[in-house]
Amino acid sequence: MLLLVTNRRDITTDYVVAELQRREIPYFRLNTEQLPDSLCTMAPAPRQAWSIAFGDRQISGDEITAAYFRRPGAPLLSDAVTEPGERAYVEAEWSSLLKSLYARLEGQWLNAPTDIFLAEDKPRQLLLAHEIGFNVPTAAITNDLRSVRQVADIGPAIGKPLRQAVLNGEQERVIFTTRISDFDDADADAISLAPFIVQCEIAKKYDVRVTMVGERIFATAIWSQEHDETQVDWRQGSRPDLKHERINLPTEVEQQCHCLMAQLNLRYGAIDFICDSDGALWFLEINPNGQWAWIENLTGYPIAGAIVDELQRISLA
Numbered sequence: 391m392l393l394l395v396t397n398r399r400d401i402t403t404d405y406v407v408a409e410l411q412r413r414e415i416p417y418f419r420l421n422t423e424q425l426p427d428s429l430c431t432m433a434p435a436p437r438q439a440w441s442i443a444f445g446d447r448q449i450s451g452d453e454i455t456a457a458y459f460r461r462p463g464a465p466l467l468s469d470a471v472t473e474p475g476e477r478a479y480v481e482a483e484w485s486s487l488l489k490s491l492y493a494r495l496e497g498q499w500l501n502a503p504t505d506i507f508l509a510e511d512k513p514r515q516l517l518l519a520h521e522i523g524f525n526v527p528t529a530a531i532t533n534d535l536r537s538v539r540q541v542a543d544i545g546p547a548i549g550k551p552l553r554q555a556v557l558n559g560e561q562e563r564v565i566f567t568t569r570i571s572d573f574d575d576a577d578a579d580a581i582s583l584a585p586f587i588v589q590c591e592i593a594k595k596y597d598v599r600v601t602m603v604g605e606r607i608f609a610t611a612i613w614s615q616e617h618d619e620t621q622v623d624w625r626q627g628s629r630p631d632l633k634h635e636r637i638n639l640p641t642e643v644e645q646q647c648h649c650l651m652a653q654l655n656l657r658y659g660a661i662d663f664i665c666d667s668d669g670a671l672w673f674l675e676i677n678p679n680g681q682w683a684w685i686e687n688l689t690g691y692p693i694a695g696a697i698v699d700e701l702q703r704i705s706l707a
Contacts, residue, residue, distance in 0.1 A: 391453045392417040392701050393495070397463035398424070402683040405694040406458065413698065418449040423463035425484055432487070437494050451494060455705035458500045458697065460679070462488070500657050500700060501678055509654040509678035512552060512587065516675075518653055522646050524673035527664075529589035535578040538588045542570055546591040548622060552584075567623040592672050597624045598663040600639065601682050602651055603696035604703070607644055610685055611635045611665070634688040643671055650676065657700055 392410065396403040398421045410417045420442065433439035438451035465484035471477050492503045499505075509515070512531075519526045528544055530537045531552060541547050550567040570588060573581075597612040612634055614620040619627035639647070643663075651659050660680030664672040686693045 391449070391455060392698075392705070393449070393454045393457040394419045394460065395422060395457060395462050395492075396460035397421050400461045402681060403458075403460050405683050405686065406697055409694040409698045415698065415702070418447075418453075420449070421463065422488060423466045425465045425488070426467055426480075430487060432490060432494075440491065440494060454495065454498060456500070456701040457495045457498050458701060459492070459503050459506065498704060500697065500704065501659075502655075505655045506678045509656060509659075509676065510553070512675055515650075516673075518650060519673040522649050522653075524643075524646055524650075525670055526673050527590045527592055529587055531585055531587055533582045533585045535573060535575070535581050538570070538573060538581060541588045541590060542573075544590050548589055548591045550587050550589070552586055564625075566626045569622055591622075592664045592666050594621070595665045595667050595669070598637070598665055598671060599685060600647060600661040600663065601680075601685055601691070601693055602647060602656075602659045602661065603693060604657055604700040605648070606696050607639065607647065608685065608689070608691040608693060608696075609637050609639045610689055610691070611637045634685065636689050636691070640671070654678065657704075658697065 392415060394403055394406060394417060396419065403419065407417065407419060424444070425442070427444060429443045431441050438454075441448060441450040443449075465481065465488070467477055467480055467484075471480050496502060501509075516526060516529060528541060530541050532538060538547075538549075547570045548567050549570045551565050555565050556563070569591065594615055597614045599610045599612060601608040601610070612624050612632065614624035614632070616633065617627065617629055620629060620632060624632065647661060650661070651657075654676070656678050658678070660677040660682060662674040662676070664674060666672060682693045685691060
């Protein structure tokens, strides 16, 4: 049986569920925010000695053959727990149980949570990309105005978050990649508040999203330069008419992608490139748990099927 670890609102997992149902493959979808509604038991040993029951629906460790860590949500506590200290305690206990569960599934994940966490380190990604031989724009990870200026003095530059791209609060906001204008000395204090990535801007022909699943590569050109609001960051503007096109990667870049995946110990990854006016590809970053459903919708790539294939390979290993 395959285990899907996610949340109720994760539409991407719905695609995997549809593929599993089409193939009549048994699965259990664990929406982790609902975990406090279940009855859980975990024995110290063996590794498979755990179970989770939601009423008549139950899963046990010895049934699981492979698992997909998608978008787990924080466990939602009962309203009966009202005292702040008690709520913090209960939240921590459920989080601890989940971490133990994830560890019990080591070797069965499409991408293990620990590997996802380590692969999200963008400075490490850039270091590996340099070592592998990708074209990588000149960049700095800094909170120092002097370092920002050193990159910006080379030519046009962009800034983007080092880690957190979403500002939570009453109104959630996304921090998009933006062009950096001239700075004066008065900006030094603001820049020093948090490190970010400043990078030389590569003039684009189009953006490229490469979705890797096992040995399979699904490369997509995103024609971001056709609209003003998507030229710097194709996610901005949420344009439903943004053209997506299947493309083939140069053999050398395919080999480099496989090398990066191997060094990060990933079976799934979403790699972003820029294609410049000369047709050269420039590495930007890899998201070890990135979205892919919209790519399947717009290109017809069988990504859900490839993920199920990979989970079945893990099951048979």
